[in-house]
Amino acid sequence: MYKHILLSLAMAFALVSCSSDKEDSTSEDEINSTAILGTWVATELIIDNETASDDVKFGKQILDFLSNKECYIITLQFNEDLSATASNSANYVEVNATADGLDIPCPTETDTNESTYVFDGKTVTTIDENGEELVIGVTIEGNVMTVDAADLDIPNFSEDGQLIFVKR
Numbered sequence: 001m002y003k004h005i006l007l008s009l010a011m012a013f014a015l016v017s018c019s020s021d022k023e024d025s026t027s028e029d030e031i032n033s034t035a036i037l038g039t040w041v042a043t044e045l046i047i048d049n050e051t052a053s054d055d056v057k058f059g060k061q062i063l064d065f066l067s068n069k070e071c072y073i074i075t076l077q078f079n080e081d082l083s084a085t086a087s088n089s090a091n092y093v094e095v096n097a098t099a100d101g102l103d104i105p106c107p108t109e110t111d112t113n114e115s116t117y118v119f120d121g122k123t124v125t126t127i128d129e130n131g132e133e134l135v136i137g138v139t140i141e142g143n144v145m146t147v148d149a150a151d152l153d154i155p156n157f158s159e160d161g162q163l164i165f166v167k168r
Contacts, residue, residue: 032121035140037080040165041072045149047161056161062093062104071106076165084117143167 044067045060052060066073073089092107118125124136137148149161 032140033119034080035121036078036117036119036124036138036145038078039168040076040078040145041168042074042163043067043072043166044164045161046164047149052161062095065104066093066106069106073107074165078117078119082116082118084115086113086115087111088113 042063045056045063047056047060049057063073073093075085075087077085077087087110089107089110091111092109094105094107096103096105119138122138124138125133126136136151139146143166145165145167147163147165149163
């Protein structure tokens with residue numbers, strides 16, 4: 001289940017459209033739109049533990065465990081030419097039982113998707129696998145990007161929450 005959530009998230013960012021209407025002026029929106037440039041790694045999922053499903057809680061624990069080991073299973077790269085690369089290792093996460101408890105090794109394989117994107121300083125506009133447009137709320141403060149999980153429209157992930165990315 002968690003693998004599907006992370007894969008869908010990466011796909012949502014990877015399958016994006018490109019705008020051909022670019023103004024020549026340096027408006028505030030244009031300046032804000034450059035804040036997304038760079039490489040971002042998913043480090044945290046913020047949820048309400050009182051209302052979150054067990055699957056989402058388990059997914060959060062996996063993401064926390066791997067992030068603490070500096071293993072990042074979702075990486076997003078946004079370039080100046082409006083091209084984007086999404087790398088996702090969620091399909092390759094393994095949970096192993098050991099004498100000391102559970103262990104989750106950092107995946108060595110990854111799925112990568114190349115695409116284009118549109119970012120207006122507040123939202124990333126994407127096209128999902130069915131060709132439907134998604135508008136995902138994004139807040140960038142310095143080197144931290146927060147994505148509203150409810151905006152992602154991921155099957156079996158209807159809970160409110162925030163996925164935190166850190167710029168590398």
